[in-house]
Amino acid sequence: MAETLPHVVIVGGGFGGLSAARALAGAPVRITLVDRRNHHVFQPLLYQVATAGLAAPDIAAPIRHILRSQRNAAVILAEVTGFDLRRRKVTLADGELAYDFAVVAAGAGHSYFGHDEWGRHAPGLKTMEDAVEVRRRVLLAFEHAERQEDEALQREWLTFVVIGGGPTGVELAGALTEIARHTLRGEFRRINPRSARVILVEGADRVLPPYPKELSESARRQLERLGVEVRTGALVTGVDGGGVQLGDQRIAARTVLWAAGVAASPLGRMLGKCDRAGRLEVEPDLSVPGHPELFVAGDLAAVTQDGKAVPGVAPAAMQMGRHAAANIIRMLEGQPRRRFLYRDKGSLATIGRKAGVADIGGLRLSGLLAWLAWLAIHIFFLIGFRNRVVVMFEWALAYLTYARSARIVLGGNRVSGDPHE
Ligand SMILES: Cc1cc2nc3c(=O)[nH]c(=O)nc-3n(C[C@H](O)[C@H](O)[C@H](O)COP(=O)(O)OP(=O)(O)OC[C@H]3O[C@@H](n4cnc5c(N)ncnc54)[C@H](O)[C@@H]3O)c2cc1C
Numbered sequence: 001m002a003e004t005l006p007h008v009v010i011v012g013g014g015f016g017g018l019s020a021a022r023a024l025a026g027a028p029v030r031i032t033l034v035d036r037r038n039h040h041v042f043q044p045l046l047y048q049v050a051t052a053g054l055a056a057p058d059i060a061a062p063i064r065h066i067l068r069s070q071r072n073a074a075v076i077l078a079e080v081t082g083f084d085l086r087r088r089k090v091t092l093a094d095g096e097l098a099y100d101f102a103v104v105a106a107g108a109g110h111s112y113f114g115h116d117e118w119g120r121h122a123p124g125l126k127t128m129e130d131a132v133e134v135r136r137r138v139l140l141a142f143e144h145a146e147r148q149e150d151e152a153l154q155r156e157w158l159t160f161v162v163i164g165g166g167p168t169g170v171e172l173a174g175a176l177t178e179i180a181r182h183t184l185r186g187e188f189r190r191i192n193p194r195s196a197r198v199i200l201v202e203g204a205d206r207v208l209p210p211y212p213k214e215l216s217e218s219a220r221r222q223l224e225r226l227g228v229e230v231r232t233g234a235l236v237t238g239v240d241g242g243g244v245q246l247g248d249q250r251i252a253a254r255t256v257l258w259a260a261g262v263a264a265s266p267l268g269r270m271l272g273k274c275d276r277a278g279r280l281e282v283e284p285d286l287s288v289p290g291h292p293e294l295f296v297a298g299d300l301a302a303v304t305q306d307g308k309a310v311p312g313v314a315p316a317a318m319q320m321g322r323h324a325a326a327n328i329i330r331m332l333e334g335q336p337r338r339r340f341l342y343r344d345k346g347s348l349a350t351i352g353r354k355a356g357v358a359d360i361g362g363l364r365l366s367g368l369l370a371w372l373a374w375l376a377i378h379i380f381f382l383i384g385f386r387n388r389v390v391v392m393f394e395w396a397l398a399y400l401t402y403a404r405s406a407r408i409v410l411g412g413n414r415v416s417g418d419p420h421e
Pocket residue numbers: 011012013014015016017034035036037039040041042043044045046047078079080081105106107108125126167168265267297298299300312313314315317348
């Protein structure tokens with residue numbers, strides 16, 4: 001790469017960062033993409049890794065491999081710790097990178113609404129490490145129940161609480177009932193996995209709150225048909241190793257999973273004014289106020305359109321990444337930057353086998369059709385030919401046999417709530 005070309009630093013190899021890098025493929029720039037992980041994760045399928053339906057490499061790919069054919073892009077594995085906006089430098093844990101332009105797409109993590117101590121007992125689902133930890137806890141819960149003499153404790157190990165009734169919580173709850181009712185059938189001698197309780201707790205008055213009301217109601221019915229106990233309007237006031245507190249009501253459970261709050265990367269607060277979720281309030285063209293050479297994309301950007309916040313979803317991140325790249329090209333050509341316009345392609349959530357809801361351009365689907373649409377779209381957008389083939393094979397097998405082929409426990413046999421811990 002010619003050292004004289006303008007240098008674009010992209011922070012994050014997620015949906016936003018990768019889309020920006022690809023959109024700059026033919027541009028007269030040299031790109032350095034920085035990520036603290038060596039892989040891109042297809043987050044919409046993380047819950048499948050967490051519930052042992054897919055293995056980690058099926059939904060991830062090395063960022064370096066994804067960009068291998070793009071000659072103007074280099075990838076470095078490093079943690080970004082800050083910015084020197086005046087000197088146009090990105091600060092790394094072990095160095096710094098000067099830029100002419102930058103796109104920051106560092107995504108989001110969990111928020112425990114000011115109760116970070118809950119995190120130890122209720123892991124969330126944002127990274128591959130999280131998914132492997134959730135899988136470990138779910139599989140171990142059945143193992144602990146099998147060895148438990150005390151009936152009350154056995155029930156606690158067989159009670160799973162999912163906090164948060166958005167798409168991730170709904171998907172997790174549906175998959176957990178499938179594991180309990182079908183996948184583990186006949187494998188245990190003392191417990192009946194079918195007797196496991198899966199409880200989905202949502203603070204709002206319905207699951208999937210951003211969806212049209214009729215689809216939320218349909219999702220609830222489909223969840224209940226699968227065997228999930230749905231509790232809406234229920235605010236969590238405590239989480240510990242023995243269960244969940246909902247006001248004065250207690251649910252004794254040894255496995256609690258967090259699918260509720262989201263907080264943007266702390267890098268946002270280093271760039272300027274943020275909203276309550278830590279997302280940076282960007283200019284309409286996605287640049288950082290006062291810094292036209294610096295753009296923010298994806299879950300880290302707070303963008304409002306028609307009075308509503310642009311949602312933290314993969315299509316929005318991809319559109320923003322491409323838009324930031326297009327604005328960089330326009331600046332290089334001496335043209336004015338353009339404002340970002342989000343094109344909403346609709347929402348989809350799966351609930352379990354042949355169950356789901358979809359709202360695509362006003363077309364509202366439930367059940368089998370929504371589930372089929374979900375399968376097709378997720379296969380289409382998965383990165384990598386190998387991943388698509390493997391995932392299609394795994395799903396076909398799972399459909400025919402209820403098998404979950406990634407039932408591997410890694411990282412020891414103890415979990416929080418374990419009396420031996
Ligand atoms: C469990 C789950 C399910 C989801 N399901 C759906 C769905 O069904 N449909 C949908 O459209 N969206 C879904 N989403 C949301 C979607 O995945 C996000 O909106 C999207 O990933 C945002 O893209 P991004 O590029 O902003 O961030 P990300 O994709 O999160 O990428 C951020 C990248 O930045 C890197 N990074 C972060 N901090 C640093 C740092 N300090 N230094 C270096 N690198 C850093 C990270 O390692 C990561 O690779 C889901 C999200 C989750 C967690």
